[in-house]
Amino acid sequence: MLSIQNLEAKIDNKNILNGLNLNINPGEVHAIMGPNGSGKSTLANVLSGKNGYETKGQIKFNGENLSDLTTEKRAQKGIFLAFQYPLEIPGVNTNIFLRTSLNALRKAKGEKEIDTLTFLKLIKEKASELGIDEKFLSRQLNVGFSGGEKKKNEILQMKLLQPKLSILDETDSGLDIDALRIVADGVNSYKNKNNAFLIITHYQRLLDYIKPDFIHVLSNGKIAKTGGAELGVELEKTGYTNIA
Amino acid sequence: MKQFYDFKIEKIKNLSPEDKSLRKENLDLFYKNGFPNKKYEDWKFTDLNSILSKNFDNITNKDFLLDSKKLNLINEFDHNHIFLIDGKLISSDFNFEDRNKISIIDFNYKNNMTIDKNNSLNLLNNALACGGFTLEISKNYKLNKPLIIYNYYSKNLKETIINNKNSIILNDNSELTLINYIDNNSKDNFMVNSMENIEIKRDALLKNIFINNSKNASYFYKYIKSDLEKNSVFENYILSSGLKFNKLDIEINLNQEYAKSTVFSALNLLESEHQEIKTRINHNSQNCQSYQKIKNVLSDQSKGVYQGKIFVKKIAQKTDAYQLSKALILNDDAEFDAKPELEIYADDVKCSHGSTSGNIDLDSLHYLKSRGIPEKEAYKMLISGFLSDTLEKLTEENVKFFLLKKLEDQINGN
Numbered sequence: 001m002l003s004i005q006n007l008e009a010k011i012d013n014k015n016i017l018n019g020l021n022l023n024i025n026p027g028e029v030h031a032i033m034g035p036n037g038s039g040k041s042t043l044a045n046v047l048s049g050k051n052g053y054e055t056k057g058q059i060k061f062n063g064e065n066l067s068d069l070t071t072e073k074r075a076q077k078g079i080f081l082a083f084q085y086p087l088e089i090p091g092v093n094t095n096i097f098l099r100t101s102l103n104a105l106r107k108a109k110g111e112k113e114i115d116t117l118t119f120l121k122l123i124k125e126k127a128s129e130l131g132i133d134e135k136f137l138s139r140q141l142n143v144g145f146s147g148g149e150k151k152k153n154e155i156l157q158m159k160l161l162q163p164k165l166s167i168l169d170e171t172d173s174g175l176d177i178d179a180l181r182i183v184a185d186g187v188n189s190y191k192n193k194n195n196a197f198l199i200i201t202h203y204q205r206l207l208d209y210i211k212p213d214f215i216h217v218l219s220n221g222k223i224a225k226t227g228g229a230e231l232g233v234e235l236e237k238t239g240y241t242n243i244a
Numbered sequence: 245m246k247q248f249y250d251f252k253i254e255k256i257k258n259l260s261p262e263d264k265s266l267r268k269e270n271l272d273l274f275y276k277n278g279f280p281n282k283k284y285e286d287w288k289f290t291d292l293n294s295i296l297s298k299n300f301d302n303i304t305n306k307d308f309l310l311d312s313k314k315l316n317l318i319n320e321f322d323h324n325h326i327f328l329i330d331g332k333l334i335s336s337d338f339n340f341e342d343r344n345k346i347s348i349i350d351f352n353y354k355n356n357m358t359i360d361k362n363n364s365l366n367l368l369n370n371a372l373a374c375g376g377f378t379l380e381i382s383k384n385y386k387l388n389k390p391l392i393i394y395n396y397y398s399k400n401l402k403e404t405i406i407n408n409k410n411s412i413i414l415n416d417n418s419e420l421t422l423i424n425y426i427d428n429n430s431k432d433n434f435m436v437n438s439m440e441n442i443e444i445k446r447d448a449l450l451k452n453i454f455i456n457n458s459k460n461a462s463y464f465y466k467y468i469k470s471d472l473e474k475n476s477v478f479e480n481y482i483l484s485s486g487l488k489f490n491k492l493d494i495e496i497n498l499n500q501e502y503a504k505s506t507v508f509s510a511l512n513l514l515e516s517e518h519q520e521i522k523t524r525i526n527h528n529s530q531n532c533q534s535y536q537k538i539k540n541v542l543s544d545q546s547k548g549v550y551q552g553k554i555f556v557k558k559i560a561q562k563t564d565a566y567q568l569s570k571a572l573i574l575n576d577d578a579e580f581d582a583k584p585e586l587e588i589y590a591d592d593v594k595c596s597h598g599s600t601s602g603n604i605d606l607d608s609l610h611y612l613k614s615r616g617i618p619e620k621e622a623y624k625m626l627i628s629g630f631l632s633d634t635l636e637k638l639t640e641e642n643v644k645f646f647l648l649k650k651l652e653d654q655i656n657g658n
Contacts, residue, residue, distance in 0.1 A: 048614050051606065075616035091629025100625065101615035108616065140629075157615065201268040 001026050001196050002047075006243065007057035009039075009046050009221075014176070016042040018221035019057070024165065027193040031207055034199045034218035035217035035240045040200045043086060043218070044169040047198075048081040049074050061165070076108035078164030082154035082171050089141040097141050098123055098160060105161055123215045130186050155175075155186040164192075172206035172242050184209030193197055204236040248296065249303040251405075256374055257307060263353065271371035277364040286363070286493070286522060289549045289581040295378065295489065295518075299433055303405050305364075305372045308332055313400040316427070320649075321642040323423070330398050331408030331438065332375035338391075345385035351376035351409050354598045365465050369407045369439045375409035376438070381448075387418035390643055395426045397462070401434035410440045413586045414448040414476075421640060426456035426464075426485065433488075435463045442470035442478070446500075453643070455650055459486035472501035472532075480510040481638060482521060483647060484654060491520040491549075498525070498532035498560075502576075507536040510631035512654050513546035513578070520549040523567075527560040536567040539634055541627050542578035553585040556593055563593040570628045571601040572630060625656050631655075 002024040009017035016039045024030055034040055046053050049071035059066040061077060068078065090098070103113040114122070129180055130152050142150050151171050158166050168187070170179060187197065187210050199210060205216070207229065215231040216223045217240065225231070253259070275286075277291040280286070296303070315327050315335075324341060326348060327334045336348045338658050353373070361367070381387070397406075414420055444450050464487050472478055478496060496505045511519050527536040541546040554565045571580040584597040585656060604626050612622035631651055638644045 048610075050610050070619070071610060071613040072616050072618050072622075075614055081614050083611065085612075087605075087608050089611070089626070089629055090610055091631070091633045092625055097612070097615075097625070100621070101612075101617055104616040104618060104621070140633075161615065 001059075001062060002198075003060045005058045007043075007059060008055060009042055010054040011052055012044070016221055017046070018069065020218075020222055022216065022223065024196045024198060026164075026196055029191065029197045029199065029210060029212045029213065031212040031215045032198065032218050033202065033215060033232065033235060033240075035093075038218040039221040040218055041169055042201055044081055044167050047074075047079065047167055072104070073108075075161075075163075076105055080158050080161060080163030080166045082151075082158060082166065082168045084169040084171075086150040086154055087144050088145075090143055092141045094141045095120070095137045096137055098137070098157065101157070102160055109239075114201075117130065123160065126156055127197045129159070129189070130156055131182055132156055142157070148176065148179040151175055151183060152179065152186075155183050159186060159190055163195065165196050165198065169200045169201070170202065171199075172201055172203065181209060182204065204232040207232045248300050248605075250464075251303075251305050251368070251372060253371060254284075255305055256372065257305050258358045260354075266314075267371045270367045272360060274364050274367040274371060280364055288551065288583060289377065290491075290518070290520060296373070296435070299394075299461075299463075299485075299488075300435075302401055303403055303435060305407070306404050307497045308375065311400075313396050313398075315394060315396070318392065318425070318646070320646045322389050324340045324387065324389055324390065326377065326379070326393045327396070328375075328393060329379070329396045330375065330406050331436070332475060333377045340389040341387055342385065344398060345382040347378075347380040348388075349378050351378050351411060353409070356378075363467070364437060364469060369409065369437050369467075370409075373407040373409045373439070375406075376410045378411040380413040381415060381418040381420055383415040383472055384417045385415075387421070390421040390423055390640065392423045392425050395424065395428070396622045397428045397430060397434070397436075399430070400432075401430065402432040403434070405435040405437060407437045408439075410438065411442075412440065412450070413443045414445060414450050416445045417447040418445075419449040419603040421451040421453070421643065423453045423455060423643070426458050426487075426543070428456075428458045428462065429462050430460045430462065433461045433463070436465070438466045438573070440466065440468045442468060444470065444472045444476040444478055446473045447475045447592050448473075449479075451479045451481070451638070451640075453481045453483075453647070454492070455483045455647060456485040456487070457650075461488045463487075463489040465491045465493070467495075469495045470505075471497045471499055472503035472505065474501040476504070477534060478503075478505040479637070480505075480507045481635060481647070482511070483651060484509070484511040484513060484519065486514075486517065487519070488516070489518045489523065492639070495524045496526065496534065497528055498534065499503040499528045501529045501531040503529070504533045505540070506516070506534070506637065508637065509538045509540075509650060510634040511539070512541045512627065513543065513548055514596075515544045515546060518547045520551070522551040524553045524555065525565065527554070527565060527593075529563045529564070530559060531559075532560065534566070537634055538567075538569040538582075539631050540569075540571040540580055541574065542571065542580055543574045543629060545575070545577045547581075549581045551583045551585075552597070552599075553587065556586075556588040556590050556595065558589040560590050561592045562596065563590060565593070565595045567597045569599040572604060572627065574603065628652060628655050
C-alpha cells in the first residue's frame with residue numbers, strides 16, 4: 001500500500017529525514033517510536049503533503065507517486081493523518097466541517113453527496129461509539145475542546161472518512177487512561193484486512209491496547225531498528241540510547 | 245482641480261423663505277470646504293474629493309424622479325417593511341403589529357436643522373436633503389417581527405446625489421430589530437448622503453442591521469447620531485456590500501447609566517470596493533458598556549478602513565469599553581487601515597483595544613485540506629468562519645440564518 005524509499009526531508013535547510021525506507025501492506029499495523037527530534041512528526045507531515053518541506057526519494061501509495069498529489073488529493077485517495085495538535089478553527093461548525101469533508105471524498109470517488117439527514121444519523125452513531133457528546137458536533141471545530149476531546153474528534157473523523165492508511169501522530173499524548181482506551185477501541189474496531197495504520201508514539205502505553213505487527217525505531221531521520229511487538233516492551237526498559 | 249459638482253437649492257420644491265436661507269447658509273459653507281479630503285482627521289485614509297473627482301464629471305442634485313418600482317420582498321422570514329425609493333418614503337406595512345403603537349411619517353424638515361460645521365457632508369445634507377422618514381415606537385411596545393427598510397434607487401441617477409434624513413425614536417421599554425437593506429444593481433455612478441438621528445429611551449432596545457444585495461458603482465455615506473438613555477441597548481451588525489464606496493459614520497452617545505452599545509462588522513471586500521467604518525462612542529455617564537468587533541477580509545485591490553474612537557468623560561466612572569479589529573489581507577494590492585483611539589478622562593474604567601492583520605493561517609488551511617476539502621473551498625470555509633463569529637450575539641435565529649446565508653453567498657461570489 002505504502003512504499004517509502006530513501007526519503008530525505010529538509011526544512012529551513014535542516015535535514016530531518018535522511019534516507020528512510022518503509023513498506024506497509026494492507027492489514028498491517030506499524031508503530032514508529034523514537035526520541036524527540038528523530039523526525040517522527042516530519043514523516044507524518046510529509047506524508048500528508050504539508051508545505052514547507054524539501055524532499056528527495058520516493059513515496060508510492062498504491063502505485064501512485066505521492067509527491068505529485070496535493071494534500072486534498074492524498075486525503076481523497078485514502079490517506080488520513082490524525083494530528084498531534086488538531087487545529088482550532090473558529091467560526092467553522094464541526095458538523096458542517098465533517099459533512100463537507102465526507103462529501104469532498106465521496107465526490108472524488110464519483111459518489112453522490114450525502115444529504116443532511118442521513119449524515120446526521122451517521123455522525124450521531126459514530127460519535128456515540130466514541131463516547132462523544134452530540135453537542136460537541138454543533139460547536140466550532142475544536143474551539144475550547146480539551147486535549148482528549150480533540151484527539152477523540154480526530155478518531156471520529158477517521159471512522160467517518162474510512163481511510164485506507166491512517167497515520168496517528170502521537171494521538172496518545174495528553175490522553176488519560178479512559179480516553180486512551182476509547183481511542184484504542186476506535187482504532188481496533190476500524191482495523192481490517194484492507195486498511196493499514198502507521199502509529200507514531202513515544203510510549204509503549206498505546207501499544208498495549210493496539211497491537212502492532214511491526215515496531216520501527218526512528219533515529220536521526222532513519223529507521224535504526226525494526227522488530228515485532230516485543231520491541232516496544234524492550235524499549236520501555238532500555239530506552240532509545242542503545243539503539244542510536 | 246476642476247469643479248465636478250453643481251448644486252442648486254432651487255431644484256427643491258416648496259421651501260419656505262427661512263428654510264431656503266438656512267439651506268443656502270449650509271451650501272455656502274459646503275462650497276468653502278468641498279468634499280472631505282485627507283486633511284480632515286475623520287478622513288485620514290481617504291481622499292473622498294479626489295475619488296469623486298475621478299469618477300464623476302458633474303454631480304448635480306435633482307428633485308425626485310421616482311420611477312415606479314416593484315418591491316420584491318425577502319421571503320426567508322416574516323417581517324414588517326418600509327419601502328423607500330431614492331430615500332423617499334413610498335409605503336409601509338406593519339401587518340404583524342399593533343398599528344397604533346407605531347408611527348411612520350415623512351421626515352419633517354421644519355424642526356430638524358442642525359449645523360455641524362466640521363462635517364462638510366453634513367453641511368451638504370442640510371442644504372439639499374429631501375425625503376426620508378420619522379419612525380416612532382410607543383412606550384412598552386416590542387415589535388413582534390423585524391422591520392426591513394427596503395432602499396431602492398431609480399434608474400436614471402447617473403451623476404446625481406441623493407440627500408435625505410431619517411429619524412428613529414424608540415420610547416421607554418420598546419424594542420425593534422431593524423434591517424437596512426439596499427437593493428440596487430445600477431451601473432450608474434451616483435451618490436447617496438444620508439443622516440439619521442436615533443433616540444433610544446430608557447430600557448429600550450434597538451438592533452440595527454446593515455446588509456445589501458447590490459453590486460454597483462454608487463458612493464454611499466451615512467451618518468448616524470444616536471443618543472441612549474438609562475439601561476437602553478443599541479446593537480449594530482454591519483455586513484458587506486458590493487458598493488463601490490461606502491462609509492458608515494456612527495456616533496453613539498451613552499448619556500445615562502447602564503446604557504450599552506455594540507458594533508459588529510463583517511466585511512468581505514472584492515475588486516476595487518472601498519468600505520469604511522468610523523465610530524465615535526461617547527461614554528457620557530457612568531456604568532455604561534461599549535463593545536466593538538470589526539472584521540475585514542480584503543481581496544483584489546479593495547480597501548478597508550476602521551477608525552474607532554472611544555471617548556470617556558470624567559464623570560463616566562466604571563466604563564467598560566472594548567474594541568477589536570481583525571483583518572485578513574489576501575492580496576498584496578489590497579489595503580486595510582485601522583486607527584483606534586482612546587480618550588479617557590475618568591480614572592476607574594476598563595478600556596482596551598486590539599488590532600491585527602494577516603493572511604489565512606496556513607496550518608488551518610492544511611488541516612482542512614488533509615480532510616479532502618479542496619483548497620478553494622477550505623479558503624472559503626476559513627473566511628466564512630472568520631467573519632461569521634460577528635453574528636454570534638444576534639438572538640433572532642431566522643435573521644441570523646438569513647445573514648449567514650448572505651455572507652456565504654458573498655464569499656462564494658454569488
